[in-house]
Amino acid sequence: MHHASPFPLTPPETEDEVVVPARDGALRVIAAARTAGIARVVMTSSYAAVGYTVKPGDHYSETDWTDPHTPGLPAYHKSKVLAERAACDHVRAHRDIELTVVNPTGIFGPQLGDRPSASLGLVRNMLTGRMPVVPVMYFGVVDVRDVVDLHLRAMLHPKAAGERFIAVGGPAVSLFGMARILREHFPAAAALMPSAEMTVEQVREAAKTEPALRDAAALRGRIPVISNDKARSVLGWEPRDVVETIVATADSQIRRGLELPDAGRAAGPHG
Template sequence: MFVEDLKDFAAAGRPVLVTGATGYLGGHTVSRLLGEGLPTRVTIREEKQEQAVRETLGRAGVEPGDKLEFVVASLDDDAGWAEAMDGVGRVLHLASPFPFTPPETEDELIRPARDGALRVIAAARAARVPRVVMTSSFAAVGYTVKEDNQYTESDWTDPDTEGLPAYHKSKVLAERAAWDYVRAEGGIDLAVVNPTGIFGPVLGNRPSASAGLVRAMLTGQMPVVPVMYFGVVDVRDVADLHLRAMLHPDAAGERFLGVSGPALSLFGMANILREHFPAAAEVLPARELTLEEVVEAAKTEPAFREAATLKGRIPVISNHKARSVLGWQPREVSRTIVDTAESLIALGLELPGAGVSG
């Protein structure tokens, strides 16, 4: 059914509008759309970003031809959005600020995430676009600890949770605002994708935070890791989940958790890399810190604070809804981690010794 839906949508000739195309998920999503023959329109903050998007597509082996167009529009300004939405069949709103260092104030993240989402949805509604698919995060679902540690789409992170990072709070408040707007105003469908930690092949020269984690392990920058478990999902599968959510009739008004399978620990990730990249074995994390050690380290090291807040819990994150409603079939976690590393090697990362993956 999904394949036929894609063919029918492509035949209609109405473009899919994508925000955040310069990002990790955005690059894969645009590549997938074009690979399926769907006309695609991308918003960029400034014209010079067009070249970066085209270079990413080139690394993915995608030749867009006349199927790709660009419009300049920013999440913090109304200018350009009416033009961006003109004639659009669906909107994939992937853009949201993600800092590599903590912001000075929470509002630096919350305001553009929340206001940008509302601006995109309002512009789509005004243009009579039938549906917006918004990228949220597991950060909006499962960062308020539950006794049973089991999470589904019905769960929400409490933005007042003690120690909640500003990024996580921004995702909660932006998604809440989006749902409130659509319920109050009507006239447009909203579907939301809530991925866990996104890994997988790197297409650009700016690795994501998750790919940076794999790089750090492979280059000996993490001799030890805190006890910490998290969901993992492949970036290609998150792109696929967005396409399914934008077309399936039953996706309207729904959230979909994106997770490949059982939660993985940082030390478990190191062991996957150790098995497949023996040349890096000596520099990969050799020990997992205990929770007591993590709590003590977090007093002086900000990098350990999230692990200390999570207290070694092992979240059980359900992907049943995405599988049963949308027919989604994610890859195995180990394959995703290995593919992440192999893409970094292809981009020039040199491992200690002479080995390549086995």
């Protein structure tokens, strides 16, 4: 299984800082697997390689590819496209090993180690009042436990060879929508949640000087309809509900010591 690829928290100075290790790293994993006599490589790509080039209707499935030449495309997204393309081309040319690709959307859920991911940090910032305003931005969400499950199915299922599978738990959610979920389930932190949503125009203007907003600017406020039908029908995958995933993300951080106002949250089904 291939899992690692550079994901900088801030945009790199040059695209090659993420493109080269992403592409070459994937090819090294395949080469090492071939040398070891491995029959199948499962590559962790990303939805970034699927749906970041606007198309009419905004419906996306495994047949879609992000065009690496899309104007304003962040370097990370470009790296995932080029790495997945390179891996597919390599396997197709050699025909001596199987490749299955998993394309997760935004990965949330319980925190396993001591270092929170960027997505977990997003939830933490909302709970602690560090994000009073959020850009208009819709994206897919998937639980990390379901991503693991999909990888195992991709490794073992006979029909997974040569296929790619999008990992998404349900309809796209916005940052402001995520804040509403957290506000409902964590009322003690409700006053700290984002209280306003930037417009598409505001995001586009702010992204000129704030690199962290370039991803949101590239999405232009559109609401993608992301299909997980293939993973469900071919592999029997059943992901968790998006609300359950977001709540589990916050719960795990609280269990790891994150303190909310007034000694925590009101008692409830997750308390």
